[in-house]
Amino acid sequence: CRHLVVVLGDQLDPQSSAFDGFDATRDRVWMCEAAEESTHVWSSQQRIVQFLAAMRHFAAALRERGLPIDYQTLREGGLADALGEAVARWRPQRVRLTWPGDWRVLQALRLAVGDTPLDLLEDRHFFCSTERFARHARGRRSLRLESFYREMRREHGVLMDGDGPCGGVWNLDGENRAAFGAQGPGFLPPPARFEPDALTAEVIALVRARFGDHPGQAEPFGWPVTRAQALQAMRQFIDERLAHFGHWQDAMWGGEPWLYHAQLSAALNLKLLHPRELVAAAEGAWRAGRVPLASAEGFIRQILGWREYVRGVYWLKMPAYADHNALDARRALPAWYWSGDTPMRCLSDAIGQTLRHGYAHHIQRLMVTGLFALLYGVEPKQVHAWYLSVYVDAVEWVELPNTLGMSQYADGGLLASKPYIATGRYIERMSDHCRGCRFDPGQRTGERACPFTTLYWDFLVRHAARFAAHPRLAPQLRHLDRIGPEERAAIAARAAWVRAGGLG
Ligand code: FAD
Ligand code: SF4
Numbered sequence: 001c002r003h004l005v006v007v008l009g010d011q012l013d014p015q016s017s018a019f020d021g022f023d024a025t026r027d028r029v030w031m032c033e034a035a036e037e038s039t040h041v042w043s044s045q046q047r048i049v050q051f052l053a054a055m056r057h058f059a060a061a062l063r064e065r066g067l068p069i070d071y072q073t074l075r076e077g078g079l080a081d082a083l084g085e086a087v088a089r090w091r092p093q094r095v096r097l098t099w100p101g102d103w104r105v106l107q108a109l110r111l112a113v114g115d116t117p118l119d120l121l122e123d124r125h126f127f128c129s130t131e132r133f134a135r136h137a138r139g140r141r142s143l144r145l146e147s148f149y150r151e152m153r154r155e156h157g158v159l160m161d162g163d164g165p166c167g168g169v170w171n172l173d174g175e176n177r178a179a180f181g182a183q184g185p186g187f188l189p190p191p192a193r194f195e196p197d198a199l200t201a202e203v204i205a206l207v208r209a210r211f212g213d214h215p216g217q218a219e220p221f222g223w224p225v226t227r228a229q230a231l232q233a234m235r236q237f238i239d240e241r242l243a244h245f246g247h248w249q250d251a252m253w254g255g256e257p258w259l260y261h262a263q264l265s266a267a268l269n270l271k272l273l274h275p276r277e278l279v280a281a282a283e284g285a286w287r288a289g290r291v292p293l294a295s296a297e298g299f300i301r302q303i304l305g306w307r308e309y310v311r312g313v314y315w316l317k318m319p320a321y322a323d324h325n326a327l328d329a330r331r332a333l334p335a336w337y338w339s340g341d342t343p344m345r346c347l348s349d350a351i352g353q354t355l356r357h358g359y360a361h362h363i364q365r366l367m368v369t370g371l372f373a374l375l376y377g378v379e380p381k382q383v384h385a386w387y388l389s390v391y392v393d394a395v396e397w398v399e400l401p402n403t404l405g406m407s408q409y410a411d412g413g414l415l416a417s418k419p420y421i422a423t424g425r426y427i428e429r430m431s432d433h434c435r436g437c438r439f440d441p442g443q444r445t446g447e448r449a450c451p452f453t454t455l456y457w458d459f460l461v462r463h464a465a466r467f468a469a470h471p472r473l474a475p476q477l478r479h480l481d482r483i484g485p486e487e488r489a490a491i492a493a494r495a496a497w498v499r500a501g502g503l504g
Helices: 045-064 079-090 103-112 130-137 145-156 198-210 227-240 265-269 275-287 293-317 345-357 362-376 380-390 396-407 424-430 451-467 474-482 485-502
Strands: 003-006 028-034 069-075 094-098 118-121
Touching (some): 003 079, 028 079, 045 069, 045 198, 069 079, 079 103, 103 118, 130 145, 130 293, 145 293, 227 265, 275 293, 293 396, 362 380, 362 424, 424 451, 451 474, 451 485
Parallel strands (some): 003 028, 003 094, 028 069, 094 118
């Protein structure tokens, strides 16, 4: 054939650059379900179903439109071997590929095509190209979200009023981030969930048979797997949840996995949904007076800001980025991360819903599972492997900087200005978890001491020298001066107990 157009599992957009100039009489699409993509990390069953079901639906839609497609259903081995065989089979003049979402895959596919020319094409899904981000980063000693986000707002005319931001301020976080309080969240609009059709049911059966020993569960499965479903989920979010998104963005509540979040990250990352349409819909809802500015701005900041920013950092810094371990953390990830079987209520809730649905919202990822791993001292690579395995939205370009940089501070402050650390009091304030927990977030030593609180003080003691001159951590460190040697020894002993598996 003339062109072999490679479509990966997170490139399910018929408008993507690889399809430019596609000629159905001479070109062919190639897609492959390579088992290694689900085994190179111990991918959860929910995540595998998400990817394979969306891929099969996308292929079916292409076939319906008459595009010739070589689709390889689940085969053992890696993508590269499969692509090598496809190139030998079709002898294309050129292989076309939109820039992938994973450095490892890019290297493997580059090699796999051998002497056949490979057209690596810009991923137009994003607001900011990798080249544009490199320009932003050039000459800066440190990277910060805020300056990048303002540049993006200006450049793309998002929430702008002439030259200035709508509402007169760039950041409305002060109005956001409340806790539910003792009453709890009350009525919550039900999330958009989609009953599996025959194609998805087939994938669920396949995943149970081939990957039944992988973490989590394949069912119930309700994620969008087609563009039409993704659009429906987007509309439902804008109409029913966005108005309250900002206010409750950081709140948690036991047994309530969805709250006012969008649950659109997987649809976005698989490219079923375009960030431009989502940002335009959120801004439009505000301009129509249907949602407060603080919610629209808080939401747009996540997409136009954080999502683009972490992608920029990923491609700017890979492959070295994955090896960072600035805090020299070396411990193994506790085994209960794969089961949720721990007496710490906040963690069992966050991990439980993660394994059930492949989903946890940002604060659960950052300030519960991520915070615990950071304070415990888990080796960043193991934390990274866990996050890449368990979430339906996990693709390395977005997962790695969030995990290694934002949550574990393993990049030494490149992505986030300070480590996100807190005692159990933070979780107590933002949720109802501590009420039913056998630990007490106010205690750092003794039998009822909350492990977060103990490990927080232990973290400060262990890293006091490193952060002594850090402008944002110095106030936290000053509290250490008031802790005498006896109390320090008690904290160290309790921390050692936690790390020795005292939690069961
Ligand atoms: P909402 O809270 O409703 O936010 C709206 C959208 O904003 C999301 O759909 C997402 O596309 C985007 N967004 C929000 N925060 C971020 C962020 N920090 N970085 C990038 N995009 C963001 N997100 C992923 O898409 N894939 C991952 O693998 C992933 N791993 C993470 C690992 C850790 C340790 C942390 C702390 C965060 C991670 N995130 C990841 C970011 C964020 O937690 C998820 O995007 C979000 O929870 C998805 O749920 P939602 O769609 O309901 O998001
Ligand atoms: Fe989590 Fe500590 Fe609260 Fe228990 S007491 S729920 S471990 S923060």
